[in-house]
Amino acid sequence: xxxxxxxxxxxxxxxxxxxxxxxxxxxxxxxxxxxxxxxxxxxxxxxxxxxxxxxxxxxxxxxxxxxxxxxxxxxxxxxxxxxxxxxxxxxxxxxxxxxxxxxxxxxxxxxxxxxxxxxxxxxxxxxxxxxxxxxxxxxxxxxxxxxxxxxxxxxxxxxxxxxxxxxxxxxxxxxxxxxxxxxxxxxxxxxxxxxxxxxxxxxxxxxxxxxxxxxxxxxxxxxxxxxxxxx
Amino acid sequence: xxxxxxxxxxxxxxxxxxxxxxxxxxxxxxxxxxxxxxxxxxxxxxxxxxxxxxxxxxxxxxxxxxxxxxxxxxxxxxxxxxxxxxxxxxxxxxxxxxxxxxxxxxxxxxxxxxxxxxxxxxxxxxxxxxxxxxxxxxxxxxxxxxxxxxxxxxxxxxxxxxxxxxxxxxxxxxxxxxxxxxxxxxxxxxxxxxxxxxxxxxxxxxxxxxxxxxxxxxxxxxxxxxxxxxx
Numbered sequence: 001x002x003x004x005x006x007x008x009x010x011x012x013x014x015x016x017x018x019x020x021x022x023x024x025x026x027x028x029x030x031x032x033x034x035x036x037x038x039x040x041x042x043x044x045x046x047x048x049x050x051x052x053x054x055x056x057x058x059x060x061x062x063x064x065x066x067x068x069x070x071x072x073x074x075x076x077x078x079x080x081x082x083x084x085x086x087x088x089x090x091x092x093x094x095x096x097x098x099x100x101x102x103x104x105x106x107x108x109x110x111x112x113x114x115x116x117x118x119x120x121x122x123x124x125x126x127x128x129x130x131x132x133x134x135x136x137x138x139x140x141x142x143x144x145x146x147x148x149x150x151x152x153x154x155x156x157x158x159x160x161x162x163x164x165x166x167x168x169x170x171x172x173x174x175x176x177x178x179x180x181x182x183x184x185x186x187x188x189x190x191x192x193x194x195x196x197x198x199x200x201x202x203x204x205x206x207x208x209x210x211x212x213x214x215x216x217x218x219x220x221x222x223x224x225x226x227x228x229x230x231x
Numbered sequence: 232x233x234x235x236x237x238x239x240x241x242x243x244x245x246x247x248x249x250x251x252x253x254x255x256x257x258x259x260x261x262x263x264x265x266x267x268x269x270x271x272x273x274x275x276x277x278x279x280x281x282x283x284x285x286x287x288x289x290x291x292x293x294x295x296x297x298x299x300x301x302x303x304x305x306x307x308x309x310x311x312x313x314x315x316x317x318x319x320x321x322x323x324x325x326x327x328x329x330x331x332x333x334x335x336x337x338x339x340x341x342x343x344x345x346x347x348x349x350x351x352x353x354x355x356x357x358x359x360x361x362x363x364x365x366x367x368x369x370x371x372x373x374x375x376x377x378x379x380x381x382x383x384x385x386x387x388x389x390x391x392x393x394x395x396x397x398x399x400x401x402x403x404x405x406x407x408x409x410x411x412x413x414x415x416x417x418x419x420x421x422x423x424x425x426x427x428x429x430x431x432x433x434x435x436x437x438x439x440x441x442x443x444x445x446x447x448x449x450x451x452x453x454x455x456x457x458x459x460x461x462x
Contacts, residue, residue, distance in 0.1 A: 047304070051308050052294060055292075058290065
C-alpha cells in the first residue's frame with residue numbers, strides 16, 4: 001500500500017503543492033471500506049470533503065468560463081460547465097494526476113476493482129479539491145485547476161462532450177415549459193447483453209427513439225435522434 | 232416602473248449594501264423581455280450573472296453547513312443543501328428582500344404575471360448574488376447570505392423540506408448501483424384537472440406508487456410511499 005507520505009511527495013514534486021495539514025489529505029484519499037477495516041485508527045473517509053470539493057469545482061469552473069467567454073450565452077455556458085465537471089472528465093483528470101495509485105481501499109473493494117472505477121476516481125478528484133481548498137484556500141485551487149482542467153479548454157477537450165439530453169431540453173423549452181419524458185418501449189436480448197429501446201416524448205408526443213446497452217445510453221441516442229429530426 | 236436607482240437606495244437602507252458598479256445591478260434585475268422592448272439602450276439581461284450566482288450560492292451554502300455541522304454525514308449534508316438552494320427557498324428569499332418590485336420586465340411578461348412566478352424570483356435571487364459577488368467579492372456575499380439564508384436554519388426552515396426522490400435513491404443505492412425508474416401508469420380527468428399516477432421501480436420491480444396533479448408531484452408521492460414501505 002502506498003502511503004500518504006508518498007502522496008505528499010508526489011504532490012510536491014509534480015505540482016509544487018505542500019499540505020499544511022496532512023490529515024486532510026489522508027481523509028480525502030480514504031474510502032469508507034478502508035475505515036471499516038481499520039476501526040482502531042479513528043480514520044475519516046472522503047465523502048464530506050468531496051461534498052465541499054464538488055461545490056468548489058462548480059464555482060471555480062463557472063467563474064473561469066464566465067470571465068473567459070464574455071459573450072457566451074447562459075445556455076452554452078451551462079453545457080460547457082456540465083461537460084467540464086462531469087464524472088467522465090473528473091475521472092480522467094484523477095488518472096492524469098495519478099491519484100488512483102494513492103486511494104486507500106478496503107480489501108473487498110480493491111478486489112472488486114474499485115480503484116479503476118470512474119465514479120470513485122471522480123469522487124477522489126473532488127475530495128482532493130476540497131482538501132486543497134480547506135488547507136490552502138481558493139487561490140491554490142485556481143492554480144491547480146488552471147493547470148489540470150483549464151489547459152484542456154485550449155486543447156478542445158470539451159467540444160465533443162455534448163450533452164444531448166440537456167440540448168434537447170433547452171431546444172424544446174426555449175419558448176416555455178414542455179414536459180419531456182423518456183420511456184423504455186422495448187427490452188431484448190439475454191440479461192448480460194440486454195438492448196433497450198427508449199422513446200422520448202414532448203408533451204406526450206413521441207419525437208425520437210434510440211437504442212443502447214443501458215437505459216441511459218438509449219436515452220442519449222433518443223435525444224440525439226430527436227434533435228436531428230427537429231433542427 | 233421602479234428604477235435601478237431606487238433599488239440601490241433599497242439595498243443601502245435595508246442591507247447596508249452599496250454597489251460600486253450599478254450596471255451589474257441593472258443587468259441582474261433585467262429580464263430578456265425588457266431588453267427586447269428597449270433595443271436602443273444596449274441592455275444586458277440577467278441570465279449570465281445568474282449562471283455565476285447559482286455556483287456562488289452552491290459553494291457558500293456548502294461551506295457553511297460543512298463547517299457548522301462537523302459530524303453530519305455527506306448524504307444528510309446533500310439533502311440539506313438541496314432544501315436550501317431549491318427554487319422554492321430562493322423565491323421566498325427574493326420576496327422577503329422585496330426583489331420582486333425591482334425586476335425589469337417586458338409588457339407581455341408583466342401581463343402574464345411573471346413578476347410573481349417562483350422560477351423568475353429564484354433566478355433573480357441568484358443573479359443578485361452573482362452581481363454582489365462580482366462587485367464586492369465573497370465576503371460581502373457571505374454577510375448577506377448569513378442574514379437572509381443561514382438565519383433560517385435556526386428557525387427550522389429547511390427541516391420539512393425533505394427531498395423524497397433523493398432519499399429513496401440514497402436508500403436504494405446504499406450498497407451499490409440500482410436502476411430507479413418513474414413511469415406514468417395512469418392519467419385521468421380533463422386536461423385542466425388531470426391526475427397522474429406514477430409507479431417507481433428499482434431494477435424493474437415496482438416498489439411504490441403515487442398520484443398527483445403533475446407528474447413531478449406524483450413521482451414525489453411514489454418515492455415517499457416506497458420509502459415508507461421499505462424502511
